Amino acid sequence: MNEKETIISTFTRAIDSSCLKKAVFSKPQDKSIVRSVARIFAKKGGESFVQLETFTSDNKALHKNLSITEAPEYLAELALSQYSQTNIVAMSGECEIKISKKGKIFISDKIVYSDKAEISDHNRTKNYILASAPGHEKFLELLGICSSDGKIIDKKQSKFRQINRFIELLDDVYDHLPSDKELLVCDLCCGKSYLTFAVYYYLTEIKKRSIKMYGVDLKRDVIEYCSSVAQKLGCTDLTFICDDISNFDRGTPDLVISLHACDIATDIVLGYAINHGARVVLSTPCCHHEMMKQLDCDPLSFISRYSMLKQKLCDAATDSLRCLMLSAHGYSVEALELIDPDDTPKNLLIRAILDPKMTDDRKAKHINEYKSAASFLGVDPFLANIVNKEK
Ligand SMILES: C[S@@+](CC[C@H](N)C(=O)[O-])C[C@H]1O[C@@H](n2cnc3c(N)ncnc32)[C@H](O)[C@@H]1O
DSSP, X not given: OXXXXXXXXXXXXXXXXXXXXEEEEEEESSTTEEEEEEEEEEOTTSOEEEEEEEEETTSOEEEEEEETTTHXXXXXXXXXXXXXXXXXXXXXXXXXXXXXXTOOEEEEXXXXXXXXXXXXXXXXXXXXXXXXXXXXXXXXXXXXXXXTTSOBOGXXXXXXXXXXXXXXXXXXXXXXXXXXXXXXXEEETOTTOHHHHHHHHIIIIISOOOXXXXXXXXXXXXXXXHHHHHHHHTOTTEEEEESOGGGOXXXXXXXXXXXXXXXXXXXXXXXXXXXXXXXXXXXXXXXOOHXXXXXXXXXXXXXXXXXXXXXXXXXXXXXXXXXXXXXXXXXXXXXXXXXXXXXXXXXXXXXXXXXXXXXXXXXXXXXXXXXXXXXXXXXXXXXXXXXXXXX
């Protein structure tokens, strides 16, 4: 078997045994392309096909659908002629194909062909929670996520997936919100407010709740735009405020949400939630700069001497300390993956639910754990300085 036949056979086996998760084609020869990703999908009637999604450097995503029979040869040819690296990722193990500058092909196949992969439903958009909210197309269109015929615009696909996933993660904990009152909800650092409107429609149209909702951001033009969209949609109980979120104070929120609030803005969000005893908090951090300047920990210098690894360490340590601080204030906390890391590397979601039964002893244990971790790292995070110390 030559290399091409070996690769065709690998794709065939991975697809036929349903263990293909995805194939990622990277290091393209054509610099106008970033990468391609192939995945198996199922059509409504049950028939499967392979979809190849190619991301271009001008932020477009192009799609090509291949039948199960034609896919192995097409993908093998793609791997050999257009990319220097291809990873065929299976449920268990992966096959890596690398092509050197001199054209030598290296294939390392560690796939275990036994497990079954789940075939994604190509019509998943129809099952998105948001899709069942009457009127959702209108706000998606006004915010530029879908066209007037209701189709999601290619370069907004990942944003659409992101907000839908966020709603799913909110839906999981919806029952922790009070059921007998108007809900007070805020989206801090709302930006263009895709998420704000999505949560608004989820709560008002799907859950049929009466709410008062605020979106807050520093950008005046964006806030003016969001206010005009809210007006066009007749969302009278949704108010956009142009201000620093540190000035925001509308009492005890039931739900605090935040998607990609920059650096310590995430701490301001969490501090607000903690200090006001918000019932449910969903926050996806963004960039992490604070700890990069503070970290002072000799035992970890074997990591921090490499700036890229230091950043990963600081990202993880910052978010873990945030989780601990929430726990120390009576929250039951989870650190979840928001979305496929292929979409964005900033894909951690901190989900916290106020647990009224958490004992003071348990909170004290968390705060002690927090203090010893911060002292070990030699850091004094912003969040620790803005939360109510007596709690
Ligand atoms: C990365 S964007 C995310 C926007 C939106 N949540 C989204 O996911 O599309 C971060 C936003 O945070 C806002 N921001 C950062 N610090 C802020 C602060 N202290 N007060 C209010 N807004 C802030 C910025 O203006 C920006 O719109």
